Amino acid sequence: MATLSMQNVTKKFGRNVIAVKDFNLEVKEKEFLVLLGPSGCGKTTAMRMVAGLEEVTSGNIFIGDREVTELPPRKRNVSMIFQNYAVWPHMTVYDNIAFALKLKHMHKDELDKVVKETAGLAKIEMLLERFPSQLSGGQQQRVAVARAIAVNPDIFLMDEPLSNLDAKLRVSMRTELKAIHDKAGATTVFVTHDQSEAMSMADRIVIMKDGEVIQVGSPDDVYHRSRTIFVADFIGTPPTNFLDVSIKKESDGTHLVNPHLNLLLEDGMAKHFNSYKKEHLILGIRPENILLVDSEKSALSAKCLVSEPQGSHQVVAIQLDDNIIKAIAPAWPTIAPGTDVHLNFKQETLRFFDPDTTLAIND
Amino acid sequence: MNRNPIKIGKLVRRTIFYLFIVTLAVSIILPAFFLVSLSFLSTRESYSYPLPLLPSLKTDYSLTHSDRGYLLSVYDKFDKEFQTVLDTAELKKMSVYMEAQIGTPYSIPEIEGRIAELENGTEDTVFFSARKNLLLNYTTFFAITRDAVPALLRSLQIAGLTILVSLSIGGMAGYAFARYVFAGRDALKFSVLFVRMFPGVAIALPMVIILSNMGFYDRPIGLTLVYSVGSIALTVWITASIFMGIPESLEEAAQVFGATKWQTFLRVTLPLALPGLAAAAMYTFLGAWTETVSAIILTQFNPTFPVVVYQSLLGAVGNVNLAAAGGLVLAIPSIIFTFFIRKYIQQMWGGVTI
Numbered sequence: 001m002a003t004l005s006m007q008n009v010t011k012k013f014g015r016n017v018i019a020v021k022d023f024n025l026e027v028k029e030k031e032f033l034v035l036l037g038p039s040g041c042g043k044t045t046a047m048r049m050v051a052g053l054e055e056v057t058s059g060n061i062f063i064g065d066r067e068v069t070e071l072p073p074r075k076r077n078v079s080m081i082f083q084n085y086a087v088w089p090h091m092t093v094y095d096n097i098a099f100a101l102k103l104k105h106m107h108k109d110e111l112d113k114v115v116k117e118t119a120g121l122a123k124i125e126m127l128l129e130r131f132p133s134q135l136s137g138g139q140q141q142r143v144a145v146a147r148a149i150a151v152n153p154d155i156f157l158m159d160e161p162l163s164n165l166d167a168k169l170r171v172s173m174r175t176e177l178k179a180i181h182d183k184a185g186a187t188t189v190f191v192t193h194d195q196s197e198a199m200s201m202a203d204r205i206v207i208m209k210d211g212e213v214i215q216v217g218s219p220d221d222v223y224h225r226s227r228t229i230f231v232a233d234f235i236g237t238p239p240t241n242f243l244d245v246s247i248k249k250e251s252d253g254t255h256l257v258n259p260h261l262n263l264l265l266e267d268g269m270a271k272h273f274n275s276y277k278k279e280h281l282i283l284g285i286r287p288e289n290i291l292l293v294d295s296e297k298s299a300l301s302a303k304c305l306v307s308e309p310q311g312s313h314q315v316v317a318i319q320l321d322d323n324i325i326k327a328i329a330p331a332w333p334t335i336a337p338g339t340d341v342h343l344n345f346k347q348e349t350l351r352f353f354d355p356d357t358t359l360a361i362n363d
Numbered sequence: 364m365n366r367n368p369i370k371i372g373k374l375v376r377r378t379i380f381y382l383f384i385v386t387l388a389v390s391i392i393l394p395a396f397f398l399v400s401l402s403f404l405s406t407r408e409s410y411s412y413p414l415p416l417l418p419s420l421k422t423d424y425s426l427t428h429s430d431r432g433y434l435l436s437v438y439d440k441f442d443k444e445f446q447t448v449l450d451t452a453e454l455k456k457m458s459v460y461m462e463a464q465i466g467t468p469y470s471i472p473e474i475e476g477r478i479a480e481l482e483n484g485t486e487d488t489v490f491f492s493a494r495k496n497l498l499l500n501y502t503t504f505f506a507i508t509r510d511a512v513p514a515l516l517r518s519l520q521i522a523g524l525t526i527l528v529s530l531s532i533g534g535m536a537g538y539a540f541a542r543y544v545f546a547g548r549d550a551l552k553f554s555v556l557f558v559r560m561f562p563g564v565a566i567a568l569p570m571v572i573i574l575s576n577m578g579f580y581d582r583p584i585g586l587t588l589v590y591s592v593g594s595i596a597l598t599v600w601i602t603a604s605i606f607m608g609i610p611e612s613l614e615e616a617a618q619v620f621g622a623t624k625w626q627t628f629l630r631v632t633l634p635l636a637l638p639g640l641a642a643a644a645m646y647t648f649l650g651a652w653t654e655t656v657s658a659i660i661l662t663q664f665n666p667t668f669p670v671v672v673y674q675s676l677l678g679a680v681g682n683v684n685l686a687a688a689g690g691l692v693l694a695i696p697s698i699i700f701t702f703f704i705r706k707y708i709q710q711m712w713g714g715v716t717i
Contacts, residue, residue: 053615073618080619086612090634099630100620151620 002064002154003029004050004187009059011045011211019045021211023059027155027189032181035191036198037208038234043191046208047157050189051080063154074103079153081161085144087132093119093143094128100151114150121180122146138169145177149184156181156188162197174201195235199223207231224349229358232284232351238315238326240351241290243283247273256283260320263299266347272362276354281361284351287315290327291344292335298342307335316341398694401687403497405466407448409684413441420495422467426477427488433457433478437465454478466500467493500688508671508689517583518652518668519696524587525594525651526644532591533598534640538632540599541606552603555596563589563657570661581663589657594647601646605639606632641707648700653693668693 004027011020020042027033035043048054050061052073061069068076079100087096097115106114119125122142132140141161148156161177162170178201181188192198198205199219207214207222207230215227226232232240245256245263254270256263263283273281295301305324308315309331316335318325327343335341352361401409403418423438425445432452436445449460454471461469481489505511540552570589571580579585609632617627633640655669662670672689675682 051615051619053619072623073615074621074623078619080616082612082616084610084612086610086616088613088616088631088635099617099622103621103626147620157619 002187003027003062004155004189005062006046006050007060007062009046009049009061010057011042011049011054012057018211020049023211023213025206025213025216027187029187030185032178032188032190032201032203034198034202034205035189035208036195036202036205036234037193039193041208042211043193043206043208044159045211047159047189047191050076050155051078051157052076076155077151077153078155078157079148079151080157080159081141081144081148083160083163085132085137085140085161085164087140087143087147089132091131092128093124093130093132093135093146096132096143097128097147097150099147104151118146118150121149121183137165138173141165141173145180149180149186154187156184156186158188158190160192161190163192163194170197177201196237199235207234225360226284226351227360229282229284229353232353236286238287238328240284240286241325241327242353243285243320243323243325244280244355245283246280247276256281260302261300263345269347269350269362272352276352276361278354278356280355282353282355282358284353284360285345286349287326288328289346289349290325291346292316292327292329293342293344295342297344299345300343301340302343304335304337304339304341306337309334318343398687398690401684402500402691404684404687405464405495405499406682406684407437407464408466409682409687411439411441415440418495418497420497421492422465422495423490423492424461425488425490426481428481433481435460461493462496462499463503465493466495466497468496468499469493500684501692504675504685504688504692507685508675510666511668511671511689514666514668514671515692517665521583521586521590521667522648522651522696524583525590526647528587528591529594529598529647530640530644533595533643534602534636536595536599537602538606540603542611552599555599557596558592559596563654564660567657567660570657574661580661581665583665586654586658586661586667587651589661590647590651590654594643594650597646597650598643601643602636602639605636609635638708641704645701645704645708649697652697652700 004025006023006025009020009023010018012018023042023046025033025046035046037043045054049056052068052071052075056069059069060067063076063078087093088099091099094115097118098111101111101114115128116125119128122145124139124142124146127135127139127143132143135143141164144161158177162173165173174197190198190201202219204216204218205222206216209230215222215231217225217227222231223235226235226240229242233242243258243261245258245261248255248257252264253267254265254273256265300320302318302320302325305317305319307317307329311331313328313331314334316327316329318327318341325343327341329335350362353359354361400415400417404415405418405422408415408418419440423445425436425438427434427436429450431450433450434447435449435451435457436447438444439446448464449457451457454474457474458469458471461467477489477491481487536555540548574580574585574589577585579588613631613635614627617631618624622630653669654667655673658667658670659673666674672686672693675689676686
């Protein structure tokens with residue numbers, strides 16, 4: 001196992017398309033790092049550069065203290081799990097796992113031992129003589145995992161490995177992949193566009209957009225301390241609610257005001273604006289941090305547009321002009337559409353964003 | 364009661380369907396059967412009317428005296444009577460006729476034996492039968508056609524070389540078309556097909572000039588080049604679509620797991636492309652093996668096998684049954700090759716496509 005370091009890595013396709021821009025990343029030993037972002041954000045390209053499947057336009061990549069920037073894939077000692085599994089259809093499961101070991105001229109007995117061990121770890125020891133076409137998608141995925149473990153790589157790369165599985169299997173494979181990672185203690189880079197996958201698996205999440213890193217942090221960090229509007233919007237279902245507000249300083253304290261809202265900030269919160277000179281900001285509030293309150297404590301009153309029961313809770317949608325706010329409320333009592341609802345916010349969870357730079361003000 | 368119309372409708376549909384299938388089968392099988400049967404007929408049989416469906420295995424003869432010597436008659440199964448075929452006193456002529464025309468080898472001593480029976484016996488006619496040598500047409504074909512065996516070997520050599528050239532060049536080009544994006548790719552891919560738009564005859568004369576300038580006229584290498592041009596085009600299209608069907612990630616996986624580009628090609632790409640390469644090889648073989656028109660023009664003293672068969676048909680030798688035997692010899696390698704390669708075309712690892 002080893003660390004991975006990417007320094008000022010840039011990838012251009014042709015002359016004008018910049019897929020990855022000045023990418024800097026340090027992955028610690030045994031860390032499970034997730035590259036997260038919408039499709040086309042460059043996360044897969046970044047990973048493929050680590051694998052050596054894409055050439056680096058500029059910058060350097062180190063695995064441990066080895067520079068691998070110019071090395072071909074086979075000399076990097078990484079292993080990869082592909083989105084479509086990429087198990088070789090003309091080889092049995094055994095041969096798929098043994099492929100890399102044979103190329104390393106591993107002794108037959110040892111090879112046999114390693115193949116059986118890793119097959120056991122991936123729970124496919126009974127399928128060794130089968131061909132991939134005789135396996136289900138989940139089983140093929142396990143073959144890909146076993147193949148990746150068998151070579152004992154420095155870095156594990158996983159390119160959306162769960163996206164081709166059906167929803168239920170995907171969730172259970174998450175747990176297993178994570179368990180295998182913990183058991184093998186492998187440094188892992190995992191690419192996904194599924195934020196819930198990222199949240200549930202990652203030690204740290206790297207959020208990318210348009211080839212650039214927007215935020216790096218633990219799942220808690222990116223969720224509760226989103227650095228930009230993009231991150232706050234991208235992470236979480238339903239996503240963060242945003243309200244355009246203006247700052248009004250009055251005798252009883254600082255108010256955040258818009259035509260629907262009049263929120264008196266608690267003492268600790270107003271200090272975030274001390275160095276902020278603009279009059280407007282964008283208020284970000286997660287749905288679960290919106291409270292349904294009595295009318296006298298209300299900061300915002302409106303009619304319920306629709307309520308979506310989720311079993312354990314309900315999602316209440318409220319229309320403000322052309323903006324829809326979603327709040328999470330207890331499952332009971334159900335709120336009928338058209339009912340007046342009064343909302344207030346858990347103030348310590350509020351995020352304030354600069355409307356021009358979209359960056360968070362309170363950090 | 365009202366089920367009947369439905370049943371009748373179904374019956375009619377089925378009947379039409381099976382009639383169609385049978386017609387199709389007959390129209391494919393009949394000519395082939397006819398060729399095979401014809402190649403075993405004797406010269407006399409092949410020019411008789413109506414033509415026998417199956418070759419006879421033996422022939423009944425009658426021998427009797429005549430003014431000039433002996434009268435040899437052959438039993439005609441259709442007319443159900445003996446027909447006189449020869450009136451001669453020369454036993455050698457009789458023996459040659461029996462072998463060459465009727466396909467029943469009969470030596471002079473054997474004929475002398477029959478004549479002795481005739482002279483010593485009480486009857487004025489002697490009946491006897493002779494067994495037919497079924498392979499006579501084949502041995503005769505190779506015996507009398509100029510150059511048949513060398514031509515056969517030459518044809519095999521040309522077909523093999525054409526496969527080699529067009530698979531290596533066409534396969535590589537197909538891989539490039541499938542894997543790389545470059546300026547003018549589509550135009551180039553189309554222009555490869557362009558060469559197939561010209562019939563061989565149309566460009567034969569320039570071909571003769573070019574090949575003789577290269578010193579390849581009337582040599583197997585010349586025909587190989589000419590055939591390769593056409594089959595490279597076909598190979599490019601077949602292999603390009605096969606390579607396109609092989610996910611790039613399979614190759615990438617091989618590279619990540621320790622293979623060089625060459626190992627990746629040998630261990631992953633090539634085995635996966637085998638069915639397509641086999642199909643391309645088959646088309647190339649069939650094309651090069653049976654091609655006649657260009658071969659007639661581009662060879663002079665060193666013809667290919669189809670040219671020899673063609674010449675035997677033309678009348679230089681002039682027996683349709685010999686030509687049929689030659690034709691079947693021409694067909695056999697194609698049939699063997701197709702059966703051999705079929706295995707690979709059908710082979711899809713555990714019964715599933717890539």
